[in-house]
Amino acid sequence: MTPETEDHVAEIVRGANGPLSIRGGGTRHAPAEGEALTTAGLSGITLYEPGALTLVARAGTPMAEVEAALAAEGQRLPFEPMDHRPLLGTSGTPTIGGAVAMNVSGPRRVQAGACRDSLIGVRFVDGGGHVVKNGGRVMKNVTGYDLVKLLAGSRGALGILTEVSFKVLPAAATQATLRLDGLDEVHAVTAMAAALSSPFEVSAAAHDPQAGETVLRLEGLAGSVDYRAGRLAEVLTPFGATERIEGDASTALWRGIRDAEPVAGAGDVWRVHVRASRAGEVVARAGAEAALLDWGGGLVWLRVPEGSDLPAALGDLGAHATRVTGPAYAPVQPPALAALEQGIRVQFDPRGVFSAGAPEHA
Incomplete structure (x- = not known):
């Protein structure tokens, strides 16, 4: 219809x-x-x-x-x-x-x-x-x-x-990306935290473990971006030398991160929301075939072998996992949360007309 x-x-x-x-x-x-x-x-x-x-x-x-x-x-x-x-x-x-x-x-x-x-x-x-x-x-x-x-x-x-x-x-007049190479997940999260807590208005921070690169985006007027990029490079000096990416190359890089392209492929893909400081632990416990850290580490995309019980693997990390591909997943919720969610659903949909749209999460 x-x-x-x-x-x-x-x-x-x-x-x-x-x-x-x-x-x-x-x-x-x-x-x-x-x-x-x-x-x-x-x-x-x-x-x-x-x-x-x-x-x-x-x-x-x-x-x-x-x-x-x-x-x-x-x-x-x-x-x-x-x-x-x-x-x-x-x-x-x-x-x-x-x-x-x-x-x-x-x-x-x-x-x-x-x-x-x-x-x-x-x-x-x-x-x-x-x-x-x-x-x-x-x-x-x-x-x-x-x-x-x-x-x-x-x-x-x-x-x-x-x-x-x-x-x-x-819309921003221009953008530039600073790239660091060779950091592991723990040091990448630390570098992203330093950039995001700086006064230089970083608009995106991500880490691709497969490519071994950590990237930070600046947007705005050309003069402002030039100044902030130079100052941010100084902040990042303890983590290594930065390379600057501009124009179409920068736009394409962030489009791929936006669309989670580094984790595309066979297997089950999950989105994991977690405290950024624990993103490295998420990747280590998951046994992932591919991973991508976005939002400074607060969002972790994972591709794991088909049928993997990722919530069990993450255990007590305080992570919230949502399966994006693979078989349907029915999470086990705390009784109070399950009752609250069900109460809201009954108020909006007492006949269960939208039951097919129920969220899958963990």
Whole structure:
């Protein structure tokens, strides 16, 4: 089913006799359970005010359309959403609603925050077929429960997004990347922490163990980037000499990190959120075939042998793991958390219409 209006979505939900499998642009592996309903028909930018740094779009709007409209005005989405296709080997078209449903947040999260931090309003259809609106077109416009933040990252388990509103930012005039070679995970995390805690406004910090490189990105006006790059190189002197990468090479490097390309391949891919200081332990315990540290080490991408019980391997590290590829994973949650999650789901979806969209995490 491909409804083209919000009212049609609500009608479908009200008439559903079983679970619905909610899909966006088809760039991720869709759950098999339930009748497929795609938001691709809900497309188009409904409001864009560059002067107010505000954009509103229907959930099925292709990400490329949103980014092109912003680029034409010298603006961008702050949270740098990834494209899952290189990692998952899928086709389809990334959509703005899919980015919200997954709370997709790229390397710039260390500076600009996650997708939910730029999201200022949502419209969605809940499990009873009711159209719900929360937030608005300006920051701090939420009264009552902040459903905007709740829906971001809910993966379709609470409702079908129909429209999303964002606060956008000016695009950077230029960027430069400083690269360090030969650091292990522990020293790479220390170097990234030194860079991120410096006053030189690092917008991304990542480490690729396979390539043996640690990279740090600076963005802004050309003169500012030149100055900050020189000063940051001084901060990083204890970790070795830095190489500067600019232009298309820098852009391509961060696109690959954004899309987790270093861990693409056969096996199970996991995202692990952990305290950055423990990222090295995560890689060591995982027995990973490939790894990538982003967000200064706070996000660890891992490719492990198929069927590996990664949560068991990570044990008491305090890590939160989400399987991205491979068989479905049913986490064991603390009773209090499981009861809270179930209580929220019942309020939004008492008939279990969106059960096929339940998140998988650990």
